[in-house]
Amino acid sequence: MQHIRHAFNRFAQDYDRQREHIIPDLRDFYDTAVWAAESDSDLPAILDIGAGTGLFSAYLLEKFPEAHLTLIDIAENMLEMARQRFAGREHTEYILRDYSSGDLGGPYDIACSALSIHHLAPEDKRRLFARIYTALRPGGMFVNADQADGETPYFRERYLEYWNDFLKSGPMSAEQHAEILRRRDTLDKNEKLSDQLAWLKEAGFSDVDVVYRNRTFIVTVARKGGTP
Incomplete structure (x- = not known):
């Protein structure tokens, strides 16, 4: 995880400014994730995993303004922005912690x-899903707005073509564009959506579904059974 820490520390200042030019339909992506988050409490305890600059938490606060927030991230510069x-x-x-192995609290x-x-x-993803399940109260929810690989090589290539076309259409310089592609090639380890859903079920979540997909970009929701 240290190479991830170094990479995100390096571009923390530019992270939010570049998001809408890197992620297609960015606001729809986040709006769906916020819609998926539910709680019976007016003061929910929310854990933001890999919180970075706190962008997702900021959107969630529009829905849960009195929430108790816990933001965990490995990159100190990103947390400073938060x-x-x-x-x-x-x-x-x-x-400030490596959430792939460190305590999540709860x-x-x-x-x-x-x-x-x-x-x-x-394997770290699979273990993390199980640890998230343990950290949630009965009735708690896990909302993951993330990336997924295509189910076949054909769709993997089509999704990458779509993403590449989107990146080329934006205002980023050739140097910035090259940096985005370099980070994607060296840091991204996308899994098939079907595998991610299977791992959530394996972790024990009783209600698991995908509520958004725009090629590579997905929002999955998993609810822990029981009464809050």
Whole structure:
């Protein structure tokens, strides 16, 4: 995970500014993830895994303004951006930690993640899903807005072509474009959506589904059974 830490520390200042030019239909992607997050509590405890600059948490606060936030990330520069975003906000905790193996704490009503877990190796993803299940209260939900590989080589190539065309259509310079492709080639470890759904079920989640897909970009939702 240290190479991921170094990479994200390096471009923390530009992360939010570039998002809409890297992720197609960015707001629809996040809006669907926020819609999927549910809690019976007016003061839900929310864990943001790989929180980065806190962008996903900021969107969730539009729905749950009184939430207790815990943001965990391995990159200190990214978490510093989150601290600036939520400066002065109460009930907000920042944890600098490798979430792939470190303690997640809990219990939480909602666990969420955006564009982070796809950097992990397959077995680390499987183990993380099980650890998230344990960290949630009964009735808790895990919302993962992330990336997925195509189910076949044919669709993998088509999804990459779509993404490449989107990147070329934006305002980024040739140097910025090359950096995005370099990060994608070296840091991304996308898994098939079918595998990710199977791992969530294997972890014990009783309700598992995909609520959004735009080629590579997905939002999966998993609910832990039981009464909150």
